[in-house]
Amino acid sequence: MRRTKIKELIAQGEIGSKVNVKGWVRTFRNNQFIAINDGSTINNIQAVVDFQNTDENLLKRITTGAAISVDGEIHESMGKGQRIEIKAESIEILGDADPEEYPLQPKKHSLEFLREKAHLRPRTNTISAVMRVRHHLAYGIHKFFNDKGFAYMHTPVITASDAEGAGETFRVTTMDLDNPARTEEGKLDFSKDFFAKETNLTVSGQLEAEVGAMSLGEVYTFGPTFRAENSNTTRHLAEFWMIEPEMAFYNLKDNMDLVEEMLKYLINYAMEHCADDLAFLDQRYAQEQKSKPQAERSELGLLDRLKFVVENEFERLTYSEAIDVLLNSKMHKKKKFKYTVEWGIDLQSEHERYLVEKEYKKPVILTDYPKDIKAFYMKQNEDGKTVGAMDVLFPGIGEIVGGSERETDYDKLVQRMVEMDVPQEDLWWYLELRKFGTAPHSGFGLGFERLILFVTGMGNIRDVIPFPRFPQSAEF
Amino acid sequence: MRRTKIKELIAQGEIGSKVNVKGWVRTFRNNQFIAINDGSTINNIQAVVDFQNTDENLLKRITTGAAISVDGEIHESMGKGQRIEIKAESIEILGDADPEEYPLQPKKHSLEFLREKAHLRPRTNTISAVMRVRHHLAYGIHKFFNDKGFAYMHTPVITASDAEGAGETFRVTTMDLDNPARTEEGKLDFSKDFFAKETNLTVSGQLEAEVGAMSLGEVYTFGPTFRAENSNTTRHLAEFWMIEPEMAFYNLKDNMDLVEEMLKYLINYAMEHCADDLAFLDQRYAQEQKSKPQAERSELGLLDRLKFVVENEFERLTYSEAIDVLLNSKMHKKKKFKYTVEWGIDLQSEHERYLVEKEYKKPVILTDYPKDIKAFYMKQNEDGKTVGAMDVLFPGIGEIVGGSERETDYDKLVQRMVEMDVPQEDLWWYLELRKFGTAPHSGFGLGFERLILFVTGMGNIRDVIPFPRFPQSAEF
DSSP, rough: OOOOOHHHHHOOOOOEEEEEEEEEEEEEETEEEEEEEEESSOOOOEEEGGGSSOOOOHHHHOOOTTTEEEEEEEEEOOSSTTTTEEEEEEEEEEOOOOOTOOOOOOSOOHHHHHHHTTTGGGGSSHHHHHHHHHHHHHHHHHHHHHHHTEEEEEOOSSSOOTTTSSSOOOOEEOSOTTSSSSSSSSOOOOGSSSSSEEEEEEOHHHHHHHHHHHHHHHEEEEEEEEOOOOOOOSSSSSSSEEEEEEEEEEOOOHHHHHHHHHHHHHHHHHHHHHHHHHHHHHHHHHHHHHTGGGSSOOOSSSHHHHHHHHHSEEEEHHHHHHHHHHHHHHHTTTTTTTOOOOOTOOOOOOHHHIIIIISSSSOEEEEEEEEGOOTBOOOOOSSSSSSEEEEEEEETEEEEEEEBBBBHHHHHHHHHHHTTTTTTTTHHHHHHTTTSSSSOOOEEEEEEEHHHHHOOOOOGGGGGSOOOOTTTTTOO | OOOHHHHHHHOOOTTTTTEEEEEEEEEEEEETTTEEEOOSSSSEEEEEEOGGGOOHHHHHHHOOTEEEEEEEEEEOOOTOOOSEEEEEEEEEEEEEOOOTSSSSSSOOOHHHHHTTTTTTTTHHHHHHHHHHHHHHHHHHHHHHHTTTTOOEEOOOOSOOOOOTOOSSEEEEEEOOTSSSOTTTOBOOOOGGGSSSSSSEEOOSSHHHHHHHHHHHHHHEEEEEEOOOOOOSSSOOOSSEEEEEEEETOOOOOOOOHHHHOOOOOHHHHHHHHHHHHHHHHHHHHHHHHSSOGGGOOOOOOOOHHHHHHHHOOOEEEHHHHHHHHHHHHHHTTTTHHHHSOOOTOOHHHHHHHHIIIISSSEEEEEEEEEEGSTTTBEEEESSSEEEEEEEEETTEEEEEEEEBBOOOOOHHHHHHHHTTTTOTTTTTTHHTTTSOOOEEEEEEEEEEHHHHHHHHOOOOOGSSSSSOTTTTBBBO
């Protein structure tokens, strides 16, 4: 008999019809009720066993974690919260899970423990829900841009320049570490390395995406990016996925409109396509909040927060205006900020959270930052002090998107590269984009895992990617 | 005025309406006819200039490669092959392109030359068409799997084991190459490296995808993979993108059905969504064929070949049957094969091409290969000699997909790992999938660039990825 997925069965299974389901045993109660999950949905299907007429050895092998195949008939269920169940007619054990050894028993495991079992944790409610949400958000991103006529562009992972100066990079090499090729003078001889030069893992696909914008018009990347920073936080990974749209003929206003539309679209998309998973994560979030001290609790539940973002306009103000707001705040006047507030500072997390969570209580887009705290490629404003940057700040997350209009003036760009020590020789091609048919263009970068954190309400970025990479850890 | 994309304009622009278009000048004829392209389509829009009433300095700046913005009115076009044109009312130069310096003049450039100009080449008809097809194929892949309920899974790019033994790998490190950390005995001390162990770039996400299959049921990866092989061919890249679906409860037959359905879906999807680009590439392919010696010419045109694949069942036979077919062929009997044909050999390109292009004249799925030429994780057949592998062979491309049913028996898997020198300690988690709730499962890997080669008819894999990586080359 053809297997029916549990998601389909729960939605459409007709009373009286014969079905086959396959999946993993979540629980087996009273030698009678098997809760089976196959990963297609967070919901289990209950199979009811006629234990009096079932071989005892078979019954013993129906344990948490075992893979089984059940043929049976769909009956109306008397159980709470389930429309149907399966009256099992035959059960086959596909793979045992010795209860003495299987690590995931039907009890609450800590997320820390589950990280050590990353090969099994997507069999839990929480992690499977997060991974399904991750899928739908990824698909939503592709759908959003495809429907708008953007081209998906694969920018290179291995690059010869840490072009953005965005942080520490990982070296990529085939040289023998124990005895690398050296020149006669004893220096490392990278002409003998695989690419005949020094290479590293990309920190951003933006500069290459600009090539796409200056030819195909509107493009986006969605690929892995890397930072070799020794950050052991709940917000940083050494390997994470970024989405970087880049659009010809967009100014900063167009850029802001696009990012706001995109974020609302994605949150709506998740609410529409992951209702069951988000309902579960909403409950989980509520329980987690209860265990926190009153002052740290979120004012809104997870789903409420998502709806709130979708239904409200993002607040848009300049960096300079934001500094004024901070300076006029009670927090500042009562000297409650840990870090000094003055024009020119890189805003700290406490400042961003104040703006988002206290002052405006919604997502905020800050624009026109001081040029000295932003990257060389951002468009210089006429005031000579600021650049056409934009950061999107989200409640609980902080910066979720960073973007800008790009500098298109060849001379201004070169001048900024000189001032900021960005090597021109590696970026000859990037400079040539300003020499041959330059045009206004803008773009931004969205950290995919930070978006997932926001949508799922999870607290640690290591729990929203299948196999997290961070200092000292590249297991699996 | 809001900019209208040229694709939209050509499809829906109404005679008499006022529009703004922005894009790059492809040609400017007779001081009068500007062909503008904005990357949204392979088609240009013609803007007609009233040169007698236009500033001469402006006219001089309308050169190939310049970015311009044109306001004007849509008129019916007298020109061939175009429904409409724009009567320009005002023209703004957004970015000049000095004709003395701009490398892409309106003449035929070789693909080799364009590779050196990878930052400009998507402004050409051929490369822009290929990149749009690449986008639509990528989107088609996501849509195909999403619609079937598969979850997209991001498997790690940085891994601690070359698990598959699939080839040479790139090392990833933050150690100082000039003076790496060493133990007291003078050995390299990887405990001081970023991940506290040796790490490399992944050659395949399959083993991690199996984790997904054994929990979420049906998953697929779509990410970059790497081979540090010194291959300077038209079919190999050091960095390329792979799609690796992995499905619980699928046997080899299910696997074959899925891959055939997927490939047909994708080719149909491209024909439906890239009609203009494929029509151009079809012509390009036909011209290229003409320049070849008669014997090397393809019997079918590009579009004919795509239709042929979609409309015919793939031929399915076992490796052993294929060896018999080869042994009984005239090619063999006349000793025209360069390499020996006998049971046990790894089929050479000439053998695969004979089967696909001469014997069956359609895609072929070969199954049940000798275990000694296949990977350790493939399901061992009962004959003790073969494994449940499948390779999909395409005309002109050779192997486009490799896959198998996976070994689920713990002991058989361990035995094969021992025989093939695969380290068990790195793969403890992979082995545990067979210990806890194992289930039949299968999967395959599709090389994305090889699919693009097939669909676009391009001859060199370096021309179907924006920035190719190969030995001695990591430019851009």
